[in-house]
Amino acid sequence: MRVAVIGGGMAGLSAAGELLRGGAEVVVFEAADRPGGMVGSRGEQGFLTEDGPNFIARPLDALLDAAGLRSQVVHTQGPSTRWVHRGGRALEAPGLSFLLGAGMPRALLEPFFARPLREDLSLRGFLVQRLGARAGSLLATLMATGVYAGDADRLSARDAFPRLGALGESGSLILQLLRRKKAPRPPLWNLRRGLGSLPLALSAGLGARLRLGAKVALLEPVGREGFQVDGARFDAAVLAVPAQAAADLCRPFAPRFSGALEAGFTSAPVTVLHLGFPQQEVPRGFGMLDADGTLHATGALFPSSMLPGRAPEGQALVTAICGGARNPHYARLPEAELVAAVRADLERTLGIRSAPSYVRAVRWPAAIPQYAVGHRDRVRAARELLADFPLLEVAGAAWDGVGVPDVVASGAAAAARLLSKVSRGPLGGAAAIRQARG
Numbered sequence: 001m002r003v004a005v006i007g008g009g010m011a012g013l014s015a016a017g018e019l020l021r022g023g024a025e026v027v028v029f030e031a032a033d034r035p036g037g038m039v040g041s042r043g044e045q046g047f048l049t050e051d052g053p054n055f056i057a058r059p060l061d062a063l064l065d066a067a068g069l070r071s072q073v074v075h076t077q078g079p080s081t082r083w084v085h086r087g088g089r090a091l092e093a094p095g096l097s098f099l100l101g102a103g104m105p106r107a108l109l110e111p112f113f114a115r116p117l118r119e120d121l122s123l124r125g126f127l128v129q130r131l132g133a134r135a136g137s138l139l140a141t142l143m144a145t146g147v148y149a150g151d152a153d154r155l156s157a158r159d160a161f162p163r164l165g166a167l168g169e170s171g172s173l174i175l176q177l178l179r180r181k182k183a184p185r186p187p188l189w190n191l192r193r194g195l196g197s198l199p200l201a202l203s204a205g206l207g208a209r210l211r212l213g214a215k216v217a218l219l220e221p222v223g224r225e226g227f228q229v230d231g232a233r234f235d236a237a238v239l240a241v242p243a244q245a246a247a248d249l250c251r252p253f254a255p256r257f258s259g260a261l262e263a264g265f266t267s268a269p270v271t272v273l274h275l276g277f278p279q280q281e282v283p284r285g286f287g288m289l290d291a292d293g294t295l296h297a298t299g300a301l302f303p304s305s306m307l308p309g310r311a312p313e314g315q316a317l318v319t320a321i322c323g324g325a326r327n328p329h330y331a332r333l334p335e336a337e338l339v340a341a342v343r344a345d346l347e348r349t350l351g352i353r354s355a356p357s358y359v360r361a362v363r364w365p366a367a368i369p370q371y372a373v374g375h376r377d378r379v380r381a382a383r384e385l386l387a388d389f390p391l392l393e394v395a396g397a398a399w400d401g402v403g404v405p406d407v408v409a410s411g412a413a414a415a416a417r418l419l420s421k422v423s424r425g426p427l428g429g430a431a432a433i434r435q436a437r438g
Contacts, residue, residue, distance in 0.1 A: 001023075001024045001025070001235045001236055001418070001419075001422055002024070002025040002026075002027075002226075002233075002234050002235050002236075003019050003024050003025065003026050003027075003234060003235065003236045003237065003238065003415075003418065004027055004029065004227065004229040004232070004234040004236075004237045004238070005019070005026060005027070005028040005029070005237075005238045005240060006029050006216050006219065006229065006237060006238065006239050006240060006241055006249070007028075007029070007030065007037070007238075007239065007240035007241040007245075007396065008028050008029070008030025008032070008035040008036070008037070008199075008203065008210060008212070008240075009030075009035070009036060009037025009038070009039070009199075009240060009241075009396065009407070010036065010037060010039055010198075010199060010404055010407045010408050010411065011037075011240040011395040011396040011397070011407045011408070011410050011411035011414075012028055012030070012238065012240035012241075012395075012396075012411060013028070013035060013036070013199055013202045013203065013206075013411070014063070014395075014407070014408040014409075014410075014411030014412045014415075015238045015240055015393075015395055015411035015412065015414050015415040016028050016206060016209070016210075016411075016415075017063075017066060017202065017205075017412075017415075018411070018412045018415035018416060018419075019238075019415045019418070019419065022415065022416075022419040024236075024418075024419065026206075026209050027209055027211065027229075027232075027234070028203075028206060028209060028210045028211065029211050029214045029215075029216050029229065029230075030210065030211065030212050030213075030214060031213070031214065031215035031216075032212065032213070033212055033213050034196075034199075034200070034212065035199040035200065035202070035203040035210060035212070036196055036198070036199030036200070036203075037052075037199075038051055038052030038053065038364060038367065039051070039052055039053060039195050039196060039198065039199055039404060040052065040194075040195075040196040040199070041193065041194025041195055041196030041197065042194075042196075042360070043193070043194070044360075045276075045312070045358055046311065046312030046313075046315070047274065047276055047310065047311055047312065047315075047317055047358050047360075048193070048194050048309055048310050048311075049194075049274040049303075049310075049317065049319070049360055049362075050190075050194060050195055050196070050272070050303075050319070051196065051272065051362045052195075052272065052362075052364070052367075053195060053403075053404055054190065054195075054301055054303055054319060055076065055188035055189065055190055055306075056188065056189055056190070056195070056403075056404050056405065057186070057188055057403070057405075058186065058403070058405040059186065059405075060404070060405055060408060063198070063202070063408055064198070066202065066205070067198055067201035067202050067205075068201060069191060069197065069198060069201055072191045072192045072193065072197065073189050073190075073191060073192075074189065074190055074191065074192050074307055074308060075187040075188065075189050076187055076188040076189070076190075076286075076306040076307060077306065077307070077308075078284060078305050078306055079284045079285050079286075079305070080285065080286045080306070081283070081284070081285030081286060082285060082286050082287060082288070082289070083283075083285070083287070083288035083289075083350075084142065084288065084289050084291050085288055085289065085290045085291060085292055085294075085295055085349055086138070086291040086292060087292070088292070088294075089349075090288055090349045090350055104135060106131065106132030106134065106135060107131040107132055107135035107136070108174070109132075110130050110131055110172060110173060110174045111172040111174055111175050113129065113130055114130060114171050114172035114173070114175075116168070116169055116170065116171060117157065117158065117165060117168035117169045118169075120156050120157065120158045120159065120373050120374055121156075121157050121158070121373065122152065122153050122154060122155065122156070122157065122373055123140045123143060123144055123152045123153075123155045123156065123157045123160060123161065124136065124137055124140040124141070124144075124152040124153050125153075125157070126140075126157035126164075126168060127139050127140045127157070128140070130168075130173060137152075138291060140152035141291050141293075142289050142291060143161065143164075144160075144325075145289050145290065145291070145298045145299060145324070145326075146289055146299060147160070147161075147402070148160065148268065148324075148325070148368050148370060148371070148402065149268050149270055149298045149299075149321060149323065149324030149325060149367070149368055150268060150324065150325045150326075150368070150370050151325040151326050151370070154325070154370065154372045154373070155370065155371060155372060155373075156371050156372060156373045156374065156375050156376075158376070159371045159373075159374075159375035159376045160371035160375065162401075188306075190307050192308075192309065195404075214230075216229055216230055216249065217230055218230050218231070218249075219237065219239075219249040219250065220252070220253065221253050221389060221392075226391070227391075227392070235391065236391035236392070236393075236418050236422075237391070237392050237393070238392075238393045238394075238395060238411070238414050238415065238418070239392065239393070239394045239395070240394075240395045240396050240411055240414070241396065242267065242366055242369075242396070242397075242398060243261045243265035243267070243369065243398040244261070244262070244265075244267075244366065246258075246261060246394060246398075247259075247261040247262050250386075253389075254385060254386060254388075254389065256385050257382060257385040257386055260378065260381060260382045260385060261382060261398075264372075264374075264378040264382075265369065265378070265382075265398055266369070266370050266372070267366035267367060267368060267369045267370060267398075268323065268324045268325040268328060268366075268367060268368050268370055269323045269324075269328050269331040269332065269363075269364065269365050269366065269367060270321055270322065270323045270324060270331050270364045270367035270368060271322045271323055271330075271331040271332075271333075271338065271361055271362065271363045271364070272319060272320075272321060272322075272361070272362040272363075272364070273297070273319070273320040273321075273322055273338060273339065273342055273359075273360075273361050273362075274317060274318070274319050274320075274358065274359070274360040274361075274362075275317070275318045275319075275320065275339070275342070275343075275346075275356040275358065275359060276311060276315050276316070276317055276318075276356055276357040276358030276359075277315065277316055277318060277352055277354050277356060277357070278314065278315065278316070278354050278357075279304075279311070279314050279315055279316040281316070281351070281352045281353065281354055282302060282304075282305070282316035282318060282350075282352060283302065283305075283350060284302070284305045285302055285305055286301070286302065286305070286306060287299055287300050287301040287302050288300050288349070288350070293326050293327065295345045295349070296320075296322055296327070296330045296333075296338065296341040296342050296345055297320035297321055297322045297330075297342055297345065298321050298322070298323070298324045298326070298327075299320075299321050300318055300319065300320045300321070300346070301318070301319040301320075301321075302316065302317070302318060302319075303317050303319055304316045304317040315357060315358070317358075318346065318352070320342045320346075322338060322342065323367075324368075325370055331363070331364075331365075331367075335359075335361050338361065339356070339359055339361075343355075343356070368397070368402055369397050369398045369402055371402075379399055379400075382394075390421055391418060391421065391422075393414035393415075393417055393418055394414065395407075395410040395411045395413070395414035396410055396411070397410075400413070
């Protein structure tokens with residue numbers, strides 16, 4: 001089986017690896033000049049910055065082994081203090097001032113208000129129902145902001161946060177958490193030379209199978225014999241691209257699928273702004289989230305406090321995540337205007353007054369898919385609209401989770417489905433492929 005993987009981000013690289021292990025021939029088409037999608041790193045002027053994610057929360061041991069990078073893993077260290085910007089102040093969370101204003105007494109009564117989650121609700125709607133208006137609204141805002149740069153009134157409690165949804169379907173959140181054995185949370189991790197070294201290592205194993213700077217203009221079914229990708233013939237294809245790109249490619253032959261993506265799949269724009277400051281001015285800790293929605297950044301991280309080698313001696317790195325679903329226009333501000341605005345916010349909230357010694361902005365017009373209420377139903381319906389093309393699979397952050405481990409798993413699962421469809425054919429080879437197409 002010869003498979004075209006369209007998209008060389010983490011989903012596409014994961015799919016390609018799985019297909020190769022299954023005996024398929026693979027060509028990966030990536031529009032950018034490097035693989036990895038949002039997972040990329042840059043080292044300059046003594047700073048090591050990330051294009052997208054700064055930390056990964058779950059293990060990826062198999063992928064790290066395949067890339068030969070297990071020995072390069074570095075875990076977060078140092079103080080993990082977090083601040084929340086609320087009421088115009090940066091409050092340490094969960095410090096006393098923060099807890100007193102967060103409606104905790106009502107939240108502790110949650111077992112009396114718990115009823116199983118039987119229908120999908122917005123994140124804010126669900127948590128307010130359970131924890132009360134103050135605590136529920138605050139927690140919803142922090143969760144939506146920290147994971148999706150999103151809007152808690154639109155994100156799905158069940159689908160955007162599956163573990164929360166599973167707890168909600170079973171009764172009281174607090175009682176279930178108390179009954180669970182306290183297991184140590186795995187530390188956050190990165191790689192010594194940045195997360196971008198992971199897709200670079202994986203792509204090195206692909207060699208000439210990876211085509212960079214190759215934006216696909218035409219994906220076309222060829223009767224019952226496969227697909228044409230910009231004139232080249234393939235037996236099957238994996239679409240590991242953002243939802244809008246998938247809609248554009250499929251519109252000529254699957255217009256209902258494309259329409260479903262355009263109507264129901266949205267993403268929030270983000271500009272990742274890296275700033276270098278004197279070390280003594282930047283607090284030691286993990287970072288700060290904006291609960292008010294009044295800052296130009298949904299949150300700010302302090303990577304050099306948590307990871308080695310992120311800033312030169314005497315300097316500290318601050319990474320501001322600007323824009324998001326609540327204030328998308330901030331992500332589109334000219335760089336000088338955005339830097340000035342974020343500097344003013346940092347001075348007002350954290351007392352950072354110096355001019356930055358380093359500035360780098362990374363713009364993502366469609367950074368983080370927003371899993372609005374009903375997301376899993378839209379995903380199921382959209383995939384069903386591709387039923388006439390059983391050897392075309394979709395994968396990536398738009399479908400199965402926005403974290404790097406989720407995206408990696410989505411690509412591997414898409415590849416496994418293709419391999420399974422072909423292996424079920426009794427004749428093998430091209431005949432099996434034709435049988436899988438029905």
